[in-house]
Amino acid sequence: MSCMIDLDISHEYEGTIPCNYHPDFSAAGYQVIRELGRNLEGGRITYLAKEINSQKKVVIKEFCCANTTADWSGVKAYEREIQILQQLNHPRIPRYIDCFEKPGFFCLILEYKDAPSLGLKRRFNPQEIKKISLSILEILVYLQQQVSPIIHRDIKPDNILVDEHLNAYLVDFGLARLQNTKIDFSTLVAGTPGFMPPEEQCGHELTAASDLYSLGATLICLFTNTRSVDIGQLIDDNYRFNFQKLLPQISSQFRLWLKKMVEPNRKRRYANASVALQALEPIRVIGSRKKRDYLVAAMQPKKNIIILGLVTLAIILAVLAITLIVSQPGDAANSIEIQNFTNVEEPSRSN
Ligand SMILES: Nc1ncnc2c1ncn2[C@@H]1O[C@H](COP(=O)(O)OP(=O)(O)O)[C@@H](O)[C@H]1O
Numbered sequence: 001m002s003c004m005i006d007l008d009i010s011h012e013y014e015g016t017i018p019c020n021y022h023p024d025f026s027a028a029g030y031q032v033i034r035e036l037g038r039n040l041e042g043g044r045i046t047y048l049a050k051e052i053n054s055q056k057k058v059v060i061k062e063f064c065c066a067n068t069t070a071d072w073s074g075v076k077a078y079e080r081e082i083q084i085l086q087q088l089n090h091p092r093i094p095r096y097i098d099c100f101e102k103p104g105f106f107c108l109i110l111e112y113k114d115a116p117s118l119g120l121k122r123r124f125n126p127q128e129i130k131k132i133s134l135s136i137l138e139i140l141v142y143l144q145q146q147v148s149p150i151i152h153r154d155i156k157p158d159n160i161l162v163d164e165h166l167n168a169y170l171v172d173f174g175l176a177r178l179q180n181t182k183i184d185f186s187t188l189v190a191g192t193p194g195f196m197p198p199e200e201q202c203g204h205e206l207t208a209a210s211d212l213y214s215l216g217a218t219l220i221c222l223f224t225n226t227r228s229v230d231i232g233q234l235i236d237d238n239y240r241f242n243f244q245k246l247l248p249q250i251s252s253q254f255r256l257w258l259k260k261m262v263e264p265n266r267k268r269r270y271a272n273a274s275v276a277l278q279a280l281e282p283i284r285v286i287g288s289r290k291k292r293d294y295l296v297a298a299m300q301p302k303k304n305i306i307i308l309g310l311v312t313l314a315i316i317l318a319v320l321a322i323t324l325i326v327s328q329p330g331d332a333a334n335s336i337e338i339q340n341f342t343n344v345e346e347p348s349r350s351n
C-alpha cells in the first residue's frame with residue numbers, strides 16, 4: 001500500500017461540521033469537489049474529488065479515528081475495505097486507487113462511479129426493479145465465486161448506485177469479510193437494522209444467503225418507496241416482512257421469489273446469488289389478473305398443511321381397507337357358527 005504521505009490535514013471533527021467545509025487534500029494531489037455522504041457515528045465522510053494533475057474524478061473516503069467513539073472499529077473498517085477491494089476486479093465495483101494516512105485520519109481513494117445511490121428518492125417501475133435486482137445479483141455472484149467467497153454485510157439502498165441504464169454498482173466494503181473467517185468482535189452485529197439478516201442479529205454463522213436477505217429488503221424498499229430509515233415499518237413482530245399487501249401490482253411468482261429472498265430462516269432462502277439469479281431471470285414481474293396466479297399464491301403458504309391432510313387421509317383409508325379385509329374371514333366363521341347353533345336347536349324344537 002502506498003500510504004503514509006506526509007499530509008497536513010489540519011481540520012478537526014469538533015462539534016458539527018459545516019456542510020460547505022472541505023478539507024485540503026492538495027498535498028496528496030486531490031481537490032475536493034463536494035461531499036457525497038457522512039456517517040458521524042462511524043467517523044466517516046465521503047467526498048467527490050478530482051486528481052489535480054489528471055483532473056480525473058475520484059472518491060475520497062475519510063476515516064476520522066480521533067474524537068469519535070468508534071476509533072478502533074473505524075481503523076478496522078478502513079483496513080478491511082482496502083484489503084477486500086484490492087482483491088476485486090469487477091466493472092461494477094469501484095476500484096481501489098490509493099490511500100494516505102495522518103495521525104487521527106485515514107483516507108481511501110476509490111474510482112468514482114457516476115451514478116446516484118438508491119438512498120436518494122427515485123421511483124422505479126417493477127420491470128426496472130427486476131433489472132436492478134439482476135444487476136446486483138451478478139455482482140454478488142462474482143463476490144461469492146471468489147476463491148475465498150466474500151460477504152458484503154451491508155447491502156442497502158445507500159450502498160447501491162444505479163445509473164441511467166439501470167446498471168447497479170456496489171460500494172462500501174467497510175463491513176465485508178471473507179466467508180468462513182471469524183467475525184471480529186467489534187463488528188459482530190454491525191450491519192444496518194432492518195437490512196441485517198436474522199442470523200447476524202443472533203450471532204450465527206453467515207452464509208452466501210445472508211446478503212440475499214439484505215438485497216430482498218432493499219428491493220422491498222424500492223417497491224414500496226420506503227426510505228432505509230423507515231424499513232422497520234414493513235417488518236412485523238416475527239421478523240417477517242409484511243409486504244404482500246403493499247405490492248399489489250407485482251406477479252405472484254415475483255412475490256414468491258421476493259418472499260424467499262427475505263425468509264428469516266436462512267435455510268429456506270435461496271442458497272446463494274447464482275440460484276437466486278437463475279430463479280429470477282424467467283419470472284414475469286407485472287401481475288396478471290389470472291385466477292390461477294392468485295390461487296397458486298394463496299395455496300403456497302398452506303402447501304404443507306394440504307400435504308399433511310392428504311397423507312393423513314391416505315393413512316385412514318389404508319387402515320379402513322385393511323380392517324375390512326381382515327374382518328371378512330371372521331364374519332364367515334361367525335355365520336357358520338350361527339348356522340351350526342341353529343342346526344343344534346332345531347331337533348329339540350321338533351320334539
Ligand atoms: N465509488 C463511488 N462512486 C460514487 N459514489 C460513491 C462511491 N463510493 C461511495 N459513494 C457515495 O458516497 C456515499 C457514502 O459512501 P460509503 O462508502 O457508503 O460510506 P459509509 O461507510 O460512510 O457509509 C454512498 O452512499 C454513495 O452515495
Ligand SMILES: [Mg+2]
Pocket residue numbers: 158159172
Ligand atoms: Mg455506506
